Amino acid sequence: MIRSPRIIRKLPPILLLLAVLVSGRSNLPYIWRAFLVPEAHAAFSAVTARGSATLSGTGSSLAVSPDSNLTVGKIVIAAVVSDNEDTADGATTLHTVSDTHGHTWTKVFEETETDGAADDGSTTSLWWTKVQTAITTSDSITLALGTSKSDALIALVEVSIAAGATVAAVSPSPTHSASGTSLSDSLSSLTSRQYLFFGLFGAEGEDTAKTPIANYTERHDLVSTTAGQAPTNVQMHVGTRILTGTGDTWTSSAVSFTNGTQSLAAFYEITSSAPTITVDEPDGTSDSVMIGTSYDIQYDLADSDDVVSAAFYYDSDASGLNGTALTGACATAAEGTNVTCSWDTTSMSAGNYYIYGIVTDGTTQTSDYSPGQITLSAGSLSVDIVDSGGSPVGSPSVAMSTQAFSFALTVSTGTLGSSNEKIRVTNTSATASWSLTIGATSGSTAVWTTGSVTYDFNDPTASAGDGGDADSVGGQLTINPAAGTITPQSGCSTTGVSLGSSNAFSEGVTNSITLATANGSAQTGCYWDFTGIGLSQDIPAAQSVGTYTINFTLTAS
Incomplete structure (x- = not known):
């Protein structure tokens, strides 16, 4: 009688060597604080106009590229004038300034003068930033308007300050006028120190012959679009003066305008606190x-x-x-x-x-x-056979059904993967895809043995006859993974993991059979248990009585 032919996984030094592949494929608010601002002791210098741009037509933004690189540590001031959107005089929020490198632009003020309707007046604003990443001539500083407008101007002024310093600004109280030929604004009663006084005039009109007050250097005198459209054009006048004192006055004269504001801001140096x-x-x-x-x-x-x-x-x-x-x-x-x-x-x-x-x-x-x-x-991909508690089984085996001696073909069956001997694939690598295969430990020439008597596991000849393979015995083993069950680790899923299809070993053709695969949608950092995989072995007629064994290896790769 043939007694219990068995498929056994070898774990050294015992039967069914378990192959484990370790896979190491790599893919893997401002904080508001109360503080005292120490005053710096060096002077402003090198005040220079650095370019301007004009929006002459409908648009919601306007970009200017500096005419020279704005280097790290410099202060850059952006003066802006556009058509208005707000319908009341006073402080507004139409403008925003940004640049290619994401500097933070601080608004000194924004002011609107209007006759009471959108696009029937002007909005003027002043912004500054300290350069932390050089703004080159191929970069841009961009004015964003809260809505599409027909006319806008942006003009840049650069100034040098002492190493380790930054600036603060005294905001103006802009002077308004519905029309005129001259407009002034003053600051007084300031703390006595050195200031960069920055005068900015913005209005409707097209006058490009404005005259600054004595002691101020004119940096920009600009107008949008073309002559003959004074009611819709906007104009700008910028002047600067470095002065140690407690105040000053800025006047633009000999200018024809409507809906204008005149503003004088005062910048002063402070010591920059280290980050x-x-x-x-x-x-x-x-x-x-x-x-x-x-x-x-x-x-x-x-x-x-x-x-x-x-x-x-x-x-x-x-x-x-x-x-x-x-x-x-x-x-x-x-x-x-x-x-x-x-x-x-x-x-x-x-x-x-x-x-x-x-x-x-x-x-x-x-x-x-x-x-x-x-x-x-790198993590790992591994396969093991574990008991119901998840501990590795020292000498796992599969007992095939016992068959009586027969002069005809008989079939022995078994189950790979039980509650006490679960096949467990663990993937802690960064790669989601893997496959689980099984093959004879000794390769395609392996046979079932009991002493010196053998029969085959991979001869496809009908009725378990001996075919043209390397040995002189017949028999074939079929494995049906599709009959099995996948149980994922708690918290994991079977997404992307699937069982293989039924297949039989055939020497030189099918030397290994795929039990399961995982694709790229499978989880990592999980394990999966496989049980209930069907086994069926064809045993040749008149096979000698004995207990036959063969060793197989599980491989996760």
Whole structure:
């Protein structure tokens, strides 16, 4: 009698060697503070007009490229005049200024003078920024209008300040007039210090022969569109003066206008406070991730008088600031407390890394290293046979049904994967796709054996006869994965994971059979248990009595 032919997985040094492939494919607010502003002690210098632009037709924005590079540390002032939208005189919010590199533009004022209807007046505003990333002649500074307008002007003025300084501004109380040929505005009773007085006239009209008051240098005298359309054109007059004192007056004269405002602002230097940065995470606790996944770097970033961003880097040690720059959100991380930026670890190498951040306000650079390291690992793809509690089974086996001696073909059946011997595929790698296969441990020439007696598992000859393969025995094993069951780890799913189809071994043709596959939509960081896979072995007629065994290997790849 043939007794219990068995398929056994070999775990060294016992039968059915389990092949495990380790897959290491890599893909992986302002903070408002109360503070005292110390006054700087150096002077304004090198006040220079840096270009202008005109909107002569309908549009909702207007861009100007500087006529010379605006270098780091300089102050750039943008003067703006456009048709009005608001229908009442006074402060409004029609204008916004931005640039290619995302500097923060501070509004000094915006003022509208109107006859009571949209596009029947003018809106004037003044903005400034400190250059932290050079604005080149190929970049742009853009005026955005709250709605489409027919006419607008934007003009730039650059000024040098002392190293380590920035500016503050005394806002004007603009002078309004419905029409006239001269308009003045004054500031008085200021703290005695050096000021850059900045005069700005904005109105309807087309006069380009305005005269500034003595001691002021004219920087721009502009008008939109063409002659003969004075009621719809807008015009601008800009003058500057550096003066140590407590006030001054700015006048534009010999000018024909309607719906105009005259404004005098006063800029003064203050000492720039250095930015601060602290990298909180990684701190070395629970900071292990698989390559290809994202990791949130936590940090604190602030600057009391500038808007700054931080650039983050990874480094093998915690000194030298000689690491490699991160890309994405962590290349220009915004200010905040206990905020994060997401680092995509795809293409990283496995290892332990410190993170550091660098921030500059255009004058002072500060940096900080993380208190601990992040560990990046490739993860793994593995297969095992486990019991009902999830522990590996030391000597797993499959008992095939016992068949009586017969002079005819008999068929022995069995089940691969039971509640006490589950096939478990675990994927903690960054790659979602995988396959699970089974093949004879000794290769295509393996046979069922009991002592010196054998029969085949991969001879497709009918009735378990011996065909033209390398051995002289018949028999064939069929595996039906489709009869099985997939049970995912709690919290995971079977999405993207599927069972293979029924197939039989055939020497040199089918040396392994696919039990299951996972595609790119499958989860990672999960395991799946496989049970109930059908087995059917054709046993040749008149096969000698015995207990036959053969070793198979499971492979996850």
